[in-house]
Amino acid sequence: MVADRLVDLTPTHLAETVQCVSLLVDAVTDRWFIDRSQREITAVLTAGVIASDTTTRQCAVDMVNRLVARGRTTFASILA
Numbered sequence: 001m002v003a004d005r006l007v008d009l010t011p012t013h014l015a016e017t018v019q020c021v022s023l024l025v026d027a028v029t030d031r032w033f034i035d036r037s038q039r040e041i042t043a044v045l046t047a048g049v050i051a052s053d054t055t056t057r058q059c060a061v062d063m064v065n066r067l068v069a070r071g072r073t074t075f076a077s078i079l080a
Contacts, residue, residue, distance in 0.1 A: 003033075003040035010047050015056040018048035022063045034072060041067075046078050 002024070006017045021044045025034060034041065048060025060078075067075040 001037070001040075003037035007040045007043050010044050014047055014051055015053060015059075017044050018051075018056050018060045018063070021045060021048075022059060025063065025067065034067070038074065042075065042078060045075070049078055 003021075006020055010017045021041055025041065028034060030036075045060045045064055048056055049064065051057045051060065064075050064078050
C-alpha cells in the first residue's frame with residue numbers, strides 16, 4: 001500500500017513524504033483511506049511536526065489541523 005511505502009521513506013525523504021500524505025488526504029477518493037492508513041499517516045505526520053525544517057514542520061501541523069477540522073480528532077494527539 002502507498003501509505004506503508006511512505007512510512008519506509010520518511011527517514012530519508014521527510015519533506016516529500018509529509019507533502020505526499022497531505023496530497024493523498026486532501027484528494028482522497030476512497031472514503032476509507034484515512035481510516036485504513038491512520039497508523040501510517042500518524043507516523044509520517046509525527047515525524048513532520050518535529051522536523052528541523054520549518055516548511056516541513058508547518059506542512060505537517062497544517063495537515064493535522066485539517067484532519068482534526070474534518071472530525072478526525074484522533075490525529076490531534078500528534079500536536080500534544
